């Protein structure tokens with residue numbers, strides 16, 4: 327099949343690699359220019375799962391790992407501190423990884439696509455991998471995004487492990503993700519746009535040098551709230567259709583899982599069964615809607631551990647089942663303590 331992929335981020339790069347490998351004719355269109363293209367992200371994810379995706383795409387994930395986490399410290403309101411046992415959470419060189427996924431693919435940089443872009447008309451299908459932008463699909467009235475920005479910094483000493491600061495009411499968090507050799511991503515997502523922790527970091531680390539400042543909002547609304555996933559021959563994959571874990575704003579692995587479902591459905595038949603794709607995405611990411619509801623209730627100060635017990639159990643059970651995929655240990659008592667502390 328002749329397929330246009332719009333957006334060369336996680337989903338676009340991985341899909342391009344896999345679909346070309348399956349014999350499809352692929353062309354990628356990316357809005358940014360080649361020299362300025364950069365994966366906006368803190369580059370943190372579970373190696374347990376990325377090893378498998380990388381292998382499927384002909385890459386050895388070990389070549390990209392920058393930092394292997396052991397413990398993640400969480401500073402909570404009222405001076406409380408919790409530690410998460412890490413079981414595979416790493417940072418990795420996402421720039422090189424995406425570049426290598428795209429090796430041998432035809433990429434047109436500097437093409438900002440819209441549904442009216444004529445050059446997309448002679449493809450069998452057009453895949454919207456534009457992430458947060460969702461440039462080719464209609465807006466969803468249930469969309470919910472959290473503003474965020476981050477810095478790539480170097481010359482950091484004294485901190486060499488993952489840490490986060492959780493904001494009161496779960497209205498966002500600050501992150502420090504180590505990249506090795508004194509480099510790190512520091513940033514924050516915050517509904518109230520105060521971004522506590524960023525200027526405090528620079529006060530504590532006066533020698534830290536900023537290499538890049540990057541920002542864009544993160545989509546928290548899950549697939550159930552991001553319908554439609556397709557319109558005519560345009561199909562959304564990745565964050566464009568809400569494949570982000572709402573509690574953490576974590577979208578690398580969900581986007582890749584979404585790619586796998588897309589590939590499966592596409593290769594099943596000579597035409598793409600959009601209904602089957604929608605059904606499978608909604609099933610796989612079904613519990614993300616419970617997690618999203620917990621986040622929104624907490625943000626609105628309405629989460630009640632008795633009234634919303636079923637929702638909380640759904641999040642716990644599903645996350646526990648997927649500990650390896652998250653890359654950290656899940657404990658019910660700790661989850662409750664965290665939600666209470668925020």
Ligand SMILES: Cc1cc2nc3c(=O)[nH]c(=O)nc-3n(C[C@H](O)[C@H](O)[C@H](O)COP(=O)(O)OP(=O)(O)OC[C@H]3O[C@@H](n4cnc5c(N)ncnc54)[C@H](O)[C@@H]3O)c2cc1C
Nearest residue numbers: 333335336337357367368369370439457461564565577578
């Ligand atoms: C600050 C920040 C930190 C994050 N940190 C993490 C993290 O540590 N771990 C994690 O798992 N997730 C993280 N996320 C979320 C994660 O990065 C995204 O969910 C994931 O990258 C989504 O993948 P995608 O391929 O769907 O979209 P993206 O990776 O965002 O790729 C979209 C691509 O489409 C291009 N594009 C957009 N519009 C158009 C257009 N009209 N025409 C052509 N091209 C277009 C963009 O330039 C971009 O290259 C973070 C997000 C942000 C904003």
